[in-house]
Amino acid sequence: MDMEKVNSMDFGEFVDVFGNVIERCPLIAAAVWSQRPFSDLEDLEKHFSAFIDALPQSGQEGVLRCHPDLAGRELQRGTLTAESQREQGAGLTSLGAEERLRAELNAQYRARFGFPFVLAARLSDREAVLRELARRLHRPPALELRTALGEVKKIGRLRLADLVGADP
Amino acid sequence: MDMEKVNSMDFGEFVDVFGNVIERCPLIAAAVWSQRPFSDLEDLEKHFSAFIDALPQSGQEGVLRCHPDLAGRELQRGTLTAESQREQGAGLTSLGAEERLRAELNAQYRARFGFPFVLAARLSDREAVLRELARRLHRPPALELRTALGEVKKIGRLRLADLVGADP
Numbered sequence: 001m002d003m004e005k006v007n008s009m010d011f012g013e014f015v016d017v018f019g020n021v022i023e024r025c026p027l028i029a030a031a032v033w034s035q036r037p038f039s040d041l042e043d044l045e046k047h048f049s050a051f052i053d054a055l056p057q058s059g060q061e062g063v064l065r066c067h068p069d070l071a072g073r074e075l076q077r078g079t080l081t082a083e084s085q086r087e088q089g090a091g092l093t094s095l096g097a098e099e100r101l102r103a104e105l106n107a108q109y110r111a112r113f114g115f116p117f118v119l120a121a122r123l124s125d126r127e128a129v130l131r132e133l134a135r136r137l138h139r140p141p142a143l144e145l146r147t148a149l150g151e152v153k154k155i156g157r158l159r160l161a162d163l164v165g166a167d168p
Numbered sequence: 169m170d171m172e173k174v175n176s177m178d179f180g181e182f183v184d185v186f187g188n189v190i191e192r193c194p195l196i197a198a199a200v201w202s203q204r205p206f207s208d209l210e211d212l213e214k215h216f217s218a219f220i221d222a223l224p225q226s227g228q229e230g231v232l233r234c235h236p237d238l239a240g241r242e243l244q245r246g247t248l249t250a251e252s253q254r255e256q257g258a259g260l261t262s263l264g265a266e267e268r269l270r271a272e273l274n275a276q277y278r279a280r281f282g283f284p285f286v287l288a289a290r291l292s293d294r295e296a297v298l299r300e301l302a303r304r305l306h307r308p309p310a311l312e313l314r315t316a317l318g319e320v321k322k323i324g325r326l327r328l329a330d331l332v333g334a335d336p
Binding site for chain 2: 069
């Protein structure tokens with residue numbers, strides 16, 4: 001898909017295609033449509049990031065709260081979006097000892113920060129995910145919010161590249 | 169459901185219950201959770217409205233773009249959310265002459281404002297909807313944006329009252 005095609009979309013098409021670039025936040029894609037035309041993929045990404053950065057803190061936390069909890073109840077219930085299922089890879093849907101530890105750390109993380117642990121999981125193996133969760137669990141909340149939003153943007157960048165058909 | 173129950177919800181439960189108070193914008197419910205505890209239904213409503221008011225214009229337009237197009241392609245495709253289907257009432261899913269006129273006016277409205285025509289349809293009969301669409305089609309864009317967001321809030325108020333089980 002080239003940018004000419006992207007720029008020719010009406011808002012309905014644009015939201016259909018890009019609505020889940022930020023997990024369960026079609027509002028953000030719908031807002032980004034106001035910024036068309038886009039010069040290239042990087043420009044398109046930039047507008048998704050800028051929108052998130054401009055949200056009040058509650059809105060940034062809200063973006064994170066729309067993400068599935070890795071090893072959390074959405075995985076157990078099977079209500080992940082197709083994109084999330086793919087990104088979280090094979091094997092994470094059955095709960096072994098490692099997953100129980102992760103579920104416990106996740107619960108602590110949620111209680112401490114008020115949003116779920118978000119990581120661009122496609123980039124990491126399972127052990128790295130657990131290590132990263134343990135590392136981030138004790139950071140200052142303001143710093144962790146920034147880190148978590150960075151992961152949201154990284155996920156969005158990968159999804160955009162998939163959708164537009166470019167190398168990330 | 170009393171406010172004590174609402175205030176005791178973790179963000180996952182809160183988003184499950186209130187995620188579609190603003191159509192397809194769970195981000196907004198997820199952000200509003202930051203403002204708990206809520207003193208009463210009116211207080212809860214106020215935070216949904218305040219979040220919308222604080223969005224940049226692109227975000228406010230984005231909220232509107234997440235709404236189904238009355239008599240538009242979502243109706244024809246049958247992809248309305250359960251709430252929208254109920255609110256739009258019986259008979260609006262078959263396209264007769266009046267619906268074709270409405271589809272035409274809707275298309276003009278979308279082209280002019282860059283978002284779909286939104287109306288708290290549960291409050292009106294079909295003729296009133298068409299009359300309102302024709303009336304709003306030629307207003308100044310800034311004024312129409314405010315009016316449309318007012319309808320979003322009205323819809324949200326009705327949905328909140330339904331969910332909490334109070335009279336609107």
